[in-house]
Amino acid sequence: MLESKFEDTRTQAQNRIQLGVEIGQAYNWSRTRMGGWAVAQSPILKTTITTSRLKRKGYKPLLDYINNTQTSIW
Secondary structure, eight states, rough: EEEEOOOSSHHHHHHHTTTTHHHHHHHHHHHHHOOOOHHHHHHHHHSSSOHHHHEEETTOOOOHHHHHHHHOOO
């Protein structure tokens, strides 16, 4: 998971600030006790790691892959 690279809460907050989260919110989110699955389903990652950011990093959305490779059965 991309979030697991952030080990220290200070590092988490700094990285979230770089991603555009407000300073106070970034520090609040960096001190969460939620597990990886809960963080993935929360606004923490939905607002910081977007599809456009992942595309710029070279990741391909699964929906685009399915649409390009799927053959029609009709």
